[in-house]
Amino acid sequence: MDVVPVQLPLICARSKVRISIPADLRPLEGRQSILLAVQELGNRFPEGLPKLNPVKVDMKIEDPEIVEVVN
Structure with a gap:
């Protein structure tokens, strides 16, 4: 397992x-612990991770600009 930088525009959804x-994250143990955590999430959510909904449910943001961007 390696640490790889990802540009922010490439992220299309958040959970x-x-x-x-x-x-x-330089020691192998740190990277392995993340791998195990991600694998466990795959077991807990076999149909995919629940998406973050910042407007309606999770954060209750009411700013019209953010609501428009999310939609």
Whole structure:
């Protein structure tokens, strides 16, 4: 498992599920712990991770500009 930078425009969705990430990802143990956490999420959510809905459910944002961007 490797750490790979990803440009922000390439992210098309976010999930409301969070995992804790070690402060240092250089040691193999830190990267392995993330791999195990992601695999466990795959087992818990076999149909895909629940999506974050910042407007209606999760954050209750009412700013019209953000509502328009989300829609």
